[in-house]
Amino acid sequence: MSTAVLFDNVSRHFGAVRAVDGVNLEIAEGEFFAMLGPSGSGKTTCLRLMAGFEQPSGGHIEIFGETAEGVPPYRRSVNTVFQDYALFPHLSILDNVAYGLMVKGVGREERRKAAEDALAMVKLPNYGSRRPGQLSGGQRQRVALARALVNKPKVLLLDEPLGALDLKLREQMQEELKSLQKSLGITFVFVTHDQGEALSMADRIAVFNDGRIQQLGSPEEVYKQPKTRFVADFVGSSNVLPAKLCQKLGVRSAYASLRPEAIALSAPSEGALSLSGTVAAHSFLGAVNRVVVDVDGARIAVASPAALAVPTIGSPVTISFAANELHPMEDA
Amino acid sequence: MRSERNRSPLGLKIAAAAGLAFMHVPILLIFLYAFTTEEKSYQFPPPGLTTQWFAVAWNRPDVWAALTLSVKVASIATAIALVLGTLCAAAVSQTRLFGRETISLLVILPIALPGIITGIALRSAFSMAEIPFSFWTIVLGHATFCIVVVYNNAVARFRRISGSLIEASMDLGADGFQTFRYIILPNIGTALLAGGMLAFALSFDEVIVTTFTAGQQSTLPIWMLEELIRPRQRPVTNVVAMIVVLVTFLPILGAYYLTRDGDQIAGAGK
Known part of the structure; x- marks a missing residue:
């Protein structure tokens, strides 16, 4: 299996702040990868480095073997589901979903059909004529997902996509995301501060703190064998026995x-x-x-x-x- | 019970009526004197009513010259303001450039300064640069305060566009130009229209800056000022004023309805 995303000693500094500091990552194709950590730990900056909204201060990034530094977001085969969904308020749901195809010059009929298929996939058929303001939070989240997936990205980036949903809806979306990822076979990179979410959905988890990866491994490894006191505390609240x-x-x-x-x-x-x-x-x-x-x-x-x-x-x-x-x- | 409680007291009604009358009766008087038969002074009540001044105004070439000049100046000043004001608003609200707050203040300053200061400053600047006073100096003078109006409207709308909308557009494959055309412009369009209308109206009735930056040309307000001093054919001025009111009222009404809808569109989904 080939490598989807590669981070080789990547850093991103904002002035004196080391948001991302020497991160090494290798995400396999088709993997469901979670980046877990508290706010300010660098996980979202890593996602933005993959999307192309940030450029690394140092190190090297590859997406499917191609150098990513200097490539603008609109030339990357990567799509993002934003934390606030970022649906275009002046466009209908169908036009929102078809936007990526529209700017690429796909014909009207073809993109309408693709957008309708994508909406059906996220279980929102017949919602195309509505406006984002008329949808609930959970529905907007599905539209954001459809809008990203319709472009057939090689990597789908999800920035705390379930953060704004209530508990019940969140659990339902977790299952749906997981099965969607399985059936599409697309690499999902998922940012969250909720360890339960990361443990239940991801194939592998990178636990971030202070711009560095504290531990990278399967949910079981991270949960059962935390490498550092931070991981023990953040993931599953393990007891840390002192030296004595x-x-x-x-x-x-x-x-x-x-x-x-x-x-x-x-x-x-x-x-x-x-x-x-x-x-x-x-x-x-x-x-x-x-x-x-x-x-x-x-x-x-x-x-x-x-x-x-x-x-x-x-x-x-x-x-x-x-x-x-x-x-x-x-x-x- | 309910309707009685909601009924406002008589005193308040009289005060409101008096306030409205204070604002609008002078305007109605302007309309009235467009029809008067007395052409040298404004005596009340008018001795007789006539529509002859409409024909007189129509046939006066100086009315047409002033009107055309004013429309030209206002159009070009508004066009310049739309481009520069939008760019300025985009820079200030969407990026973190050095000295952002200072730039914002400096852009707004021309409208806060008395017009006479702007006028004198521009006049001496044009003289020092040895630029002859012409149509273009009037346009430049008007553009200084038109930019502010467009900027203020655009910057308020820009602040309401979440940064992630622009990122989402880029993420979905749109380059900068496409993002501007499909995402930014539809969201700020009504604000630009309202700002442009206001800028046009401001330029159209500007007197002070025009006095300092004009050469031999007289725009419509300056022509009116000159006319009022002349004791002959005074009602012609009233006719022109009446037409100006009618012509400007319709687009302003239109802008009002457009921006009202625009607020709903831009406010949706946030």
Whole structure:
């Protein structure tokens, strides 16, 4: 499989601000790739570098083997779904979707048919004559998707496309986007700050912080084996065990991560590790109870099934977990 | 109950009527004296009514010369203002260029300055550059304040075009020219029309800057001013004034309805 997007030590500096700082990426053709991070982490700037709205301060970008530096957005086989959808308010939905074909000089009949097909694909047939102002947020999002896909891009860039939708609609769109990507086989690059969204949709995730990639891997790897304290915290809220506890448990590295749901509030079975402490706080989260245990001053969160009884605050408890759930981390 | 509460007090009604009368009765008087039989002074009530002044005005070549000059000056000044004002508004609102706020202020300044200052400044500048006063110096003088009007209208509309619309257009394959034609122009079109109309109207009745920048030519307002001093055929001035009111009222009404629709279009989807 060939490489869709290649970033070789790419930087983008705005004055003293290093928005993107030495990023290396290789996105495979047909991949659903997520760039995850808090706001200001550089993920959106990376997307804009791919779209051509920004030019790199250093490094090299290739899109399907062709150098991308200096190529304006309108000469790239890449299309974007914008965060605010950016539908043209003065054009009908059909003209919005047909816009890309219109500026390329495709005939009226042909582009009308292609736009209608694209609208049918995003489940909005017969909406062509309306104006963007007459559509709901979810419908506008679908139009934005159709408007990008009608151009048959090699890479589709999505900038927090689900950010403005409510939870239910968001979950529905996640599934639709995923199946659309599967059936079209187009490379999707997706920017989000929602780790749940990235984990459930992406084939691979790049976790960004301070303009750098902290970790790049499959959702499972990123979730279960966070490389840094930042990733542990941002993706799935893993516990980070400090050096003192690591030493006690016989881990070599200074820090280790431990997911809340891998811990049980019970005495250890054969071969399991255990720590003892006191219950500091607990809260009910629906399917689980979140119990915070104080172990020698370190606060460790435990996700305990809701069916089990919750110990009272201040009572001593033993927590146990399998040794292979403890993942050493590169740094703090 | 409801209708009584909504009924405004008598005093307020009288005040409103008085205010409207104060603004509009003088204009009606101008219309009235276009029909008077007394040609030397404006006595009230007019001694008699006649339509002969329409024929007199039609046959006076100086009326036609002044009218043609004014229309020409206003058209060319408006055309210059439309191009420069739009470009200026685009630069100030869509880019982050150095000294943006200062440039914005400097562009608006000519309309804030008294016309007499603009006039004197232009006159001495033309003299120093040894440019003879002509039709073109009037046009240049008028363009200074016409640009402001177009700029103000365009910049307000430009600010409402989200930057991502332009990026979306480029992303979909449109180059700069196509983006301007298909996305920017439709969104600012009505604002430009309104700005252009206003600029035309401002230029059409401008006296002060014209006095300083004109050579031997007299535009319509200057011709009117000269006519009022002459004690003969005064109602001809009123006839011309009446026609000017009628001719300018229709496009302004049109511009009003156009921009009202335009607001709805531009406001949709945001």
